[in-house]
Amino acid sequence: MSYLIAVVALVGALCVVDLVLTLGVVRRLREHTKLLDALYEAVDLMGGPPAAGGRLGVGDVAGDFEVTTADGARLTRDLLPEGTVVAFLSPDCRGCHERLPAFASWAAGQNRSRVLAVVDDRAGDPTEMIATLRPVAQVIVDGAMSGAFGVQAYPTFLQVAAGGRLLASAPEISRLPAGAPA
Known part of the structure; x- marks a missing residue:
């Protein structure tokens, strides 16, 4: 009997x-998450990495484009209104x-004319995303x-002038x- 108590x-x-x-591992993971969030903020405040390699930095101007929205409207870089938020999404992205x-x-x-959702059609079926976003963007x-x-x-979420x-x-x-709450 004492053997059983010892095992228990x-x-x-x-x-x-x-x-x-x-619990120690969970605490440490939370600390790392905070550090990574702070790093994201620091990189964003500095304008991100330099534009080399194709990535735009704060203040850079997007390349020319001419596209048609799902509603059939023509859109170019020069037609983007001040403060437009552009979301880049992909159907195969969790x-x-x-x-x-x-x-x-x-x-x-938001004002629908200032919200642009760009859905990558090169991977996966974009139907669900389009249906969700079309009424609001x-x-x-x-x-x-x-x-x-x-x-x-x-x-990726961008705000452009x-x-x-x-x-x-x-x-x-x-x-x-x-996107910050008012």
């Missing part, structure tokens, strides 16, 4: 040690699907348009000046 006590002690170690509801909710409270289905803005990863000059870039809508 040992297993219980091992479980407690495992729990303490797991992060894009995770951020889609928050972006659509944010966009529903101008939707463009064109994978090549990411080149005009130097987008290298999905999702009239004429396509980059004002801000972020991996989430809430990190843009336009």
Whole structure:
């Protein structure tokens, strides 16, 4: 009987040690997440890395483009209104699907002419994203348009001035000046 009590006590002690170690790992992961968030903020405040390699930095102007929205309207870089938010999304991107509801909710409270969703049609079926975004944003289905803005990863959210000059870039809508809650 005492042997059984000793085994139960040992297993219980091992479980407690495992729990303490797991909580330590979770705490450490949270610290790393905060550090990575701070790094994102620092890079965004500095305008991101230099424009070399195709990525636009704050103040750079997007390349020329001429596209047609899902509603049939013609859009060019020079037709972008001041403060336009441009979201680059891809149907095969898990992060894009995770951020889609928050972006659509944010966009529903905005002037539709100042919200542009660019859905990459080179990978996956864009039908679901288009259906979600079309009521709240101008939707463009064109994978090549990411080149005009130097987008290298999905999702990417940009805020641009009239004429396509980059004002801000972020991996989430809430990190843009336009996306921050009032």
